[in-house]
Amino acid sequence: MAPKLCTRCQTAKAALKRPKTQEQVCRECFFTAFEEEVHQTIVQNKLFKHGERVAIAASGGKDSTVLAHIMTTLNARHGYGLDLFLLSIDEGITGYRDDSLETVKRNEQQYGIPLTVVSYKQLYGWTMDEIVAQIGTKNNCTFCGVFRRQALDRGAVLCAANKIATGHNADDVAETVLLNILRGDVPRLGRCASIITGEDSPLPRVKPFKYAYEKEIVLYAYYKKLDYFSTECIYAPFAARGFAREFIKDLEAARPLAIIDVIRSAEDFTFGPLAPPAPAGTAQQPSQPSQP
Ligand code: SF4
Numbered sequence: 001m002a003p004k005l006c007t008r009c010q011t012a013k014a015a016l017k018r019p020k021t022q023e024q025v026c027r028e029c030f031f032t033a034f035e036e037e038v039h040q041t042i043v044q045n046k047l048f049k050h051g052e053r054v055a056i057a058a059s060g061g062k063d064s065t066v067l068a069h070i071m072t073t074l075n076a077r078h079g080y081g082l083d084l085f086l087l088s089i090d091e092g093i094t095g096y097r098d099d100s101l102e103t104v105k106r107n108e109q110q111y112g113i114p115l116t117v118v119s120y121k122q123l124y125g126w127t128m129d130e131i132v133a134q135i136g137t138k139n140n141c142t143f144c145g146v147f148r149r150q151a152l153d154r155g156a157v158l159c160a161a162n163k164i165a166t167g168h169n170a171d172d173v174a175e176t177v178l179l180n181i182l183r184g185d186v187p188r189l190g191r192c193a194s195i196i197t198g199e200d201s202p203l204p205r206v207k208p209f210k211y212a213y214e215k216e217i218v219l220y221a222y223y224k225k226l227d228y229f230s231t232e233c234i235y236a237p238f239a240a241r242g243f244a245r246e247f248i249k250d251l252e253a254a255r256p257l258a259i260i261d262v263i264r265s266a267e268d269f270t271f272g273p274l275a276p277p278a279p280a281g282t283a284q285q286p287s288q289p290s291q292p
Pocket of ligand 1: 233
């Protein structure tokens with residue numbers, strides 16, 4: 001039987017099925033499509049201005065590693081004119097953050113962009129390990145998330161950044177939408193799908209991967225052989241988000257565009273009839289008929 005050809009170039013052998021669009025594509029066409037979709041997300045949503053200094057929030061994990069790689073690539077390819085640097089937060093979690101920071105240090109060399117590390121110890125006088133020793137292992141992410149957010153802001157201000165780019169992907173955004181629905185948190189539901197937050201503040205945050213599927217980020221990192229750290233934080237168990245994550249994965253298995261649809265539901269909720277155009281790489285699907 002003749003090998004299946006890539007549906008895009010029609011010449012190379014198809015190497016994978018895109019999780020987002022279900023297209024059978026070769027590796028090169030996958031890289032091109034993925035990069036182009038992130039570029040379109042950046043351009044259509046005016047995420048950056050020429051000359052801005054941008055902190056890439058870097059944890060050493062797959063999302064931020066792919067983000068650093070793509071931002072460096074697109075900045076050079078399309079002449080964004082951005083001054084990029086990696087900004088890492090050291091929460092002081094032995095066996096997790098110390099190892100992942102080693103990955104970020106290698107990324108600094110691999111992508112040729114400088115790295116700044118800001119630690120909880122330096123900012124707050126406590127490491128997460130010391131906090132957990134005092135308060136126990138419950139609700140650690142609640143404390144750590146607040147500290148981390150503030151630490152990123154403080155680190156970015158120290159480095160005179162104009163913006164922070166984070167690796168939040170489509171799955172993360174859809175999970176947050178779902179959690180806010182489950183909590184009945186209407187004000188957050190209206191905000192959580194925004195691609196830019198703090199737009200009027202001196203330090204907005206942007207999500208270039210808002211429409212990028214987690215599975216495609218993993219495939220991109222795998223095929224590009226990117227150097228990332230995949231161990232979970234030892235304090236990670238986060239019941240509500242874990243449940244939402246599983247639910248989103250089930251929806252995706254039944255209908256791959258469900259992730260985008262959940263995001264668009266929150267966008268429509270926020271923007272009403274002025275919702276932004278459909279994200280790059282997704283065709284508008286007809287609505288399912290409603291159940292009687
Ligand atoms: Fe902090 Fe929770 Fe993230 Fe671990 S998983 S670094 S405790 S926010």
